[in-house]
Amino acid sequence: MNHLGFDTEKLKIGSFDFTCCEGCQLQLANKEATLPEFLALLDIRNFREISSERLDDYDIALVEGSITRSDEVERLKAIRAQAKVLVAYGTCACFGGMNAQKNKFPKEECIRTVYGDKEIDTMQESHKISDFVTVDYSIPGCPVNKEEVERIVVSIATRSPIGLPKYPVCVECKQRLNTCLFDLGEVCLGPISRAGCDAVCPSGKTPCLGCRGPADDINYASFTDLVRDKGLSTEEMREKLAFYNGFTEYLNHEG
């Protein structure tokens, strides 16, 4: 059987980073107990952060980071041309990520504040990679959840169907028997964010900031009602919704 054009056992994989913190790539070196087994599945052809080998015959490209400079678009298109499967890897790549917080300032102001008179190339906006190329799969998260990455990579290797949880973070949060942060007077984006992180933030008693973007079929109106009914700040809610750039279409709703 042949799936997505692969007939070899080891997946030829490349990992590439654009404007980002490289935290998502770094997750590939985490979960140390299962790391040798995970690596055994892969033929790493190009992964600058951990290897000086650079081979350009990869099938799968994990693309991390958002696009904020003109030369990045060309590099991204070259990667797309080579890869059979291109994965948007992490929140920066999927949504533009927290880098998009700079979008609210004119780029001239950004450059002047940080570099003074020095000339620097930067785009006005931080772009998700699907603004420039076709993306086959998206793995959201800031950072990505290594377990989910393993599951998806193994699914590709074993030719199984791939999907992200459709339900929101609240489901996982309740499975972990946490006290709901709304009851402690905080605005949490758990009711509208896509699960798959095992509700790591609310489990650490910190509100979800929605790094995985919206879950399927969210009830945004009732979420904003909840915030109002609890007497919480809608300004704070909007700051949180804007944090990772995953909720832009909702932010513009009359909420």
Next chain:
Amino acid sequence: MKVDFNIDIHHLPRVEGHGDIRISVRDGKLADAKWAVVETPRFFEVMVKGLSAERVPFLTSRICGICSISHSLASIRSLERAMQITPPETARVIRLLAMHGETLQSHALHLFFLAAPDFAGTPSVVPLLQSHPEVVEAGLMLKELGNELSIATCGRATHPVSLVLGGVSKAPSKQRLAEIRRMNVERRAMLDRASDFFMTLRIPEFVRETEFISLRDGESYPYIGGNLVSTDGVVRDENDYLLMTNEYTVDFSTSKFTRVSRESSAAGALARFNNNFDQLHPRAKEAAAAFGLQPVCHNPFMNNVAQLVECHHIVASTEAIIDQLLDDDLKDIRTSYKPRAGAATGAVEAPRGVLYHYMETDENGKVVKADCIIPTTQNNANIHHDLHALAEQALAEGKGEKEVEKLCEMLVRSYDPCISCSVH
């Protein structure tokens, strides 16, 4: 024989971020040597403007995927000092343990995944899995111990969830702390095994005198806060960080350069070691002696050894920190506060060196101004001048193009640069 060649390493591999090494040799003489950072800037100092102080550490931690705990704590420290918030003692100890976890994880990543292949002559750690499985296993287990410490104290290894203004939002459970304590005891043997391996490696001989900058509080090996000190005798208050950095731009780099008393200076494990040797745990001092490392050491390649010595310090002192937490009821972990206007610097010793965040808030607790100066920024000029001196030395010793290239790559890597962090 007079030779001409150019070394042009585009996007140096096995470092975090994008930097180039450019060297040209004419008639057997060094004509030019550059350390050129080409990373895309992200403009964090602008992004935080208008953001609520409590949200800022969650944003600034994203400056770096390797040392997110340091960035989070530098922001927290600057904002707490700016808004006059004093976190409870228990939170201070939990934060210190978090720093230890991050440093151990980061040093293990650098030593085993990024630097060891240079010494072993392999392109990555993957061939070492076959040739030196016990060494890779030791590295993985130390890295995992670091990550477990971070997960227990911060909720997650990369991008902490429970480090917040006023303290920590959730304390680690005692059961988890006891487990990690056991893990720490067990893994001491791994560290000894790793040290034996590193003992067999030949460290290049190269010395260029420089000034080493770090924190020092005179009470413990430095991690969070303290005076800014240098091996040239400079001592400054944390809030005077600008006098300790003097940032400037150069036309070939998107990351800035800094200087203090000389043309360049260095931060990082070797700088901490050089300034705070007396505060190291005896077991770490023993490890240093076994490698012949003494303060003040001016060989940048010894930064790798200083990192290993710090791993010994962390593993040796972690048990006492955990015991302190096990004796505590872990209830008083977070102070509530009212937003207020203020300004202050927070300095912490990130794995790669002293990290400064400066923040100004308005009376509503929104950030109005910010400045972040990152360890690699402080090392850029030193790397740049070292490259020049090293290439000259290698040419004088009659080394050819390939050898010069390899040495230069190893030199930059020995600083463990964190480039996307430096272009924040």
